[in-house]
Amino acid sequence: MKTPWWFLHKTPISFLLLPVAFVYYLAGRVVFLWRKMFAYKSRRKIICVGGIFAGGVGKTPIVRIIANYLDAPVVMRGYKRTTYTDNIGDEAAMLMSDGIAVHVGHRKSNIMLLDRQKNDNGPIVMDDGLQNPSIAKNISILVFDQGLGFGNGFLIPSGPLRVPKSHVKKADAIIVIKNKKPHKKFVLPVGIPVFYAENHTVSPYPRGEKLFAFAGIGYPKKFFNSLSGVVARRSFGDHYQYNENDIAYLIESAKRKKAKLVTTEKDWVRLPADVRETIKFAKLETKIDDNFFVWLKEKIDENR
Numbered sequence: 001m002k003t004p005w006w007f008l009h010k011t012p013i014s015f016l017l018l019p020v021a022f023v024y025y026l027a028g029r030v031v032f033l034w035r036k037m038f039a040y041k042s043r044r045k046i047i048c049v050g051g052i053f054a055g056g057v058g059k060t061p062i063v064r065i066i067a068n069y070l071d072a073p074v075v076m077r078g079y080k081r082t083t084y085t086d087n088i089g090d091e092a093a094m095l096m097s098d099g100i101a102v103h104v105g106h107r108k109s110n111i112m113l114l115d116r117q118k119n120d121n122g123p124i125v126m127d128d129g130l131q132n133p134s135i136a137k138n139i140s141i142l143v144f145d146q147g148l149g150f151g152n153g154f155l156i157p158s159g160p161l162r163v164p165k166s167h168v169k170k171a172d173a174i175i176v177i178k179n180k181k182p183h184k185k186f187v188l189p190v191g192i193p194v195f196y197a198e199n200h201t202v203s204p205y206p207r208g209e210k211l212f213a214f215a216g217i218g219y220p221k222k223f224f225n226s227l228s229g230v231v232a233r234r235s236f237g238d239h240y241q242y243n244e245n246d247i248a249y250l251i252e253s254a255k256r257k258k259a260k261l262v263t264t265e266k267d268w269v270r271l272p273a274d275v276r277e278t279i280k281f282a283k284l285e286t287k288i289d290d291n292f293f294v295w296l297k298e299k300i301d302e303n304r
Contacts, residue, residue: 002237003056003218007160010152017158025155025163028131036133042111045123045300047072048137050130052167054160055238056218057145058177058199059128060091060266061286066141067100067125069293075111076127078104090239091127093269108134123300130171131162139299142171148219149183168192173295175288195292201226203262204280210259214250216240216267223264227282232257240270247275 006014047070049063067074078089088096088104095102103110107129114124123138130140151160168174173193188194201223205211208229215223216236224233232253236246254261261279263271268281 002235003054003160004157006158007054007151008148010154014152014154014158018154021155021158024157032131032133039133039136040108040112041136042124043115044111044121045138046111046126046135047123047139047141047296047300048126048128048130048135049141049143050126050128051143052130052162052165053144053148053151054156054162054218056222057143057148058284058286059143060094061199061284062141062143062175062177062197062288063125063127064095064098064100065286065288066296067095068098069296070123070125072123072125073101073103073114074125074127075103075107075114077107077129090266090269094265095127097269107132111135139173139296140171142168142174144174144176144186144188145179145219145222146176146182146186147179147222149186153185172299173292175292177286193295195289195295197286197288199226200285200287202283202285203227203229204282205229205260205262210257211262212250212254212257212259213262214267215264216242216270217264223282227262231259240267242267242271244272247272250279 047066049059049066051057051059063074074095076092078092088102092102092104103114107126111124126135129135150165153159153165155161155164169189169192171192173195174188175195175197177197177199210231211227211229212232213224213227213230214234214236216238217223218238220235224230234250250261263279263281265281265283268276271279
């Protein structure tokens with residue numbers, strides 16, 4: 001499914017959907033409060049990295065950095081698991097390619113399983129799940145894209161927010177991924193530590209090469225704009241599962257443009273194995289402010 005275009009703008013459609021968003025949110029809160037009554041408290045520290053913005057903020061690279069820094073396992077749902085990604089999902093496949101121990105599926109069950117490993121007392125990184133009350137978190141970190149901000153500021157399905165903006169105050173820290181064009185109305189509350197991160201997309205091809213870029217992520221335009229030499233582009237729905245017809249179309253279209261196919265790492269792991277040798281991905285390099293790791297270490301020690 002492609003991200004609804006009205007998520008970033010206040011349009012007649014977004015206003016028409018406001019009553020639906022209100023009902024959806026209220027129903028969600030009832031479920032949230034009920035599940036919170038039976039929250040599981042792990043003996044190990046749970047560091048939850050998530051967002052209130054539905055998809056496309058660049059959370060997975062942040063999870064990768066934190067998990068590598070702490071040498072910690074990651075628990076995640078594993079959205080859109082397929083045979084192409086060994087039935088673990090594209091985000092999990094990305095993390096595992098970096099040598100991270102990833103546990104996919106029911107988060108609570110996986111954390112309970114990790115708790116039984118008596119020889120390991122280190123922290124566990126929880127990918128997403130800030131709106132999941134069934135697991136008690138020790139540290140909650142929100143991730144935002146500076147260019148997307150809060151979108152149109154409305155709740156799903158009227159806008160991209162999972163919960164109202166006021167919930168930002170419940171986070172222990174916020175990581176904002178910088179953007180050359182910051183959202184004008186993106187203002188964070190005072191009193192919460194805010195750290196900045198920067199993304200740099202590294203093309204697998206030399207400068208001057210013609211590129212046909214394609215992506216099936218929340219906001220593919222961000223990827224397209226990060227590359228130079230793009231002569232054609234094709235966007236698919238978020239977590240799109242590519243089939244043989246898609247691959248044939250992309251290869252033929254690139255030939256007509258005399259361009260090289262390039263995609264994101266998240267898309268690349270969803271491609272059939274036999275075409276991964278011919279289609280390359282542009283690596284996303286993310287760097288977080290060093291002060292964040294000082295804060296994180298202090299926070300973990302404090303929680304002990």
